[in-house]
Amino acid sequence: MASSIVSSIGLGTGLNITEMVQALVSADTAAKKAQITRQTSNNAAMISGVGSLRSALTAFQDAMKKLNDPNAPSFNAYSAKSANEAVIKVTSSNKAVAGSYSIVVDKMATSSKVASQQFAGGSTSAISAGQLTVSQGGNNWNIDIASGATLESVRDQINKELNVQGVSANIVNAEGGARLVLSSTTTGAGSDISLSGIPELQIDGTVKMSGTGAGYITDPAHDAELTIDGLKVTSAKNTIDSAISGMTLELTGVSAAGTSTSITVAADNEGLQKSVQSFVDAYNTLQKAITSLTSTSRDDDDNLVLGPLTNDPTTRSLVNDIRKVLSEVGAGSQLTTLSQLGINTTKDGTLEFNSTKFNAAMNDKKLGAEVQELFTGTNGIFERMNKAIDPYNSTDGSLATRKASLDKVAKNLADQQLALERRTESLTESLTKKFVAMDTAVAKLNAQANQIKSVFDALNAQAKNS
Structure with a gap:
């Protein structure tokens, strides 16, 4: 910058040019700078708040998904x-x-395992060209064997084309030669594997292997x-x-x-209680996260501090939609509300779980068989809860849209900051040049004044001596 190449103290005026320029530039840009800083801070807090809210919603949905895992079902009575x-x-x-x-x-139940005739030439034995048909349980799969094929290439072709059918092939090198061995993941009587179409690979999966011939290895498949x-x-x-x-x-x-x-x-009342408690814990974790994002507090100077999503209409709407699910009546015959299981909403929005009331529902009212339907059944709590959350937390939901909008604001503020920095630099350079020019002019005038004064001083001295 121009101010860095001149002395801070003007030689003609004796003024601190650097400080004067900085004061004038600050007076011109301070308000805009403060505005951008304030808006950037608020926008960044909202972006962070939306991200935290989405993370909390995702964690809650993941918890419900885990409790509704068909491979490890919860809420079993x-x-x-x-x-x-x-x-x-x-x-x-x-x-x-x-x-x-x-x-x-x-x-x-066992599956079929069959072997071809023995091939003295090993895995490189030549196999006749033609169409090999692999049959199992009424299904037939045709494999085209090209000229020049070997026992090894046929094995590879079977694995490539029939792997999806659960049929696999390998080569076993035993005493006397190699055999093509086929096995299946399908079990039960009538699932024996047979091969036809290529004479040397003919296998009847219902006949036991004997000598060098083909057949099933130990037993046919059975139930x-x-x-x-x-x-x-x-x-x-x-x-x-x-x-x-x-x-x-x-x-x-x-x-x-x-x-x-x-x-x-x-x-399994104990297992049911653990599953219900897991839901309550997951919901309370979500509710506490939302509370931390929307609550207000006081700083050390007793100034009001707002959370990043305090008074945010989207978050308020989300909370209302979620809480509505908790109070809705389900479609069960006897068990239709969470309160029947001892689950109630507290003043701070979290859930409390009364184990005494829960045990009464299980032991006295025999509602255990309906707990699963209440949570994971059609139009159950999980389904309705996900329907309430998805419009907000899906990839194209309102929170994603909100994040995209806030990102645009952040980009605009960053552009404004760069423009302000360019203006600050330009204004600093311009004012510095003007003050330097003024100081130079003053210095010249001072020099001329000194010269004139010297002439008059000399004339006065001469007059005194004459």
Whole structure:
């Protein structure tokens, strides 16, 4: 800047040019600078507030999603336990009924595993060109084998084309030669694999392999066989969800001779209470986050300090929509409101959970079976809560739109700040040049005055001496 290349103290005027220029520039720009600083600070606080609100909403929705996970369902009125999970594992749904069952697993469901004839040439043995048909359970898949194919390339082609069908191939190099071995993820009787179309790869999956010939390796595919309280049950899969109402059985092993595994189903009030408490905790975390963003406080000088979203209409509307869900009546037959479970809203907007009232609802009124429907059923609390939140928190929701608008304001304020800095620099340079020019003119006038004074002083001195 121009002021940096001249002395702060004017040689002609004796004035501090730098301080004068700074004072004049500040007088011209101070108001705008203060305005931009204030607006930038407020806008940044609102951007941060909107981001914090969206994070809190997302965390709450994630908590509800976890509680509504179909693979680990919450709010089940009953829990099931297996006395021996090495033989059978069990999970229950809300449709289970309290009771006990004695289960014996005689066989587990198996899948097909077959092998081709033996090839003395190993994995590089030549395979005839043609169409190979792989058959299983009434399904036929055709694979075109090109000229020059080998046992190895056929294996790769099967894996590439039939992997999606759950059929895989490999090569086993045993004594006497190599075999193409196929297996499947499909279990149950009638799921045996057969190959046809290429003579040397012909396999009948229902015939046992013998000598160097093809066939199934150990046993053909078969169903699981078990008895439940003496009643025989068969299943093509080892996961059985239709044998006992409201329960899923996962067979993990065969029962030892003469033994059975006991399965017990009982009311799970403790599990229900934990799930309900998890919802209450998640909601309260959200409510506390909103309160911190919208509340007011006093600083050390007793000045009122507003939160970043205090009096924000969007946040106020969101809070009203969420609280409305809590007070709405659900579609259950007996359990229709949260208050029946001992959940009520406090003065600060958070929820309180009365465990005594909850236990009464479970033990006396027998409402356990309806808790899941209240929270996760069609038009349940979770569904209605997400419908209330999504217009605000979705990628194109009002909060995202608000953030985009605030970002534009931030960009505009930044541009104004740059323009102000350019004006400050330009004005400083202009005023500095003017003051330097004035000081130079004064210095010249002072020099001329000194010269004239010297002439008169000399004349006076001469007159005195004559």
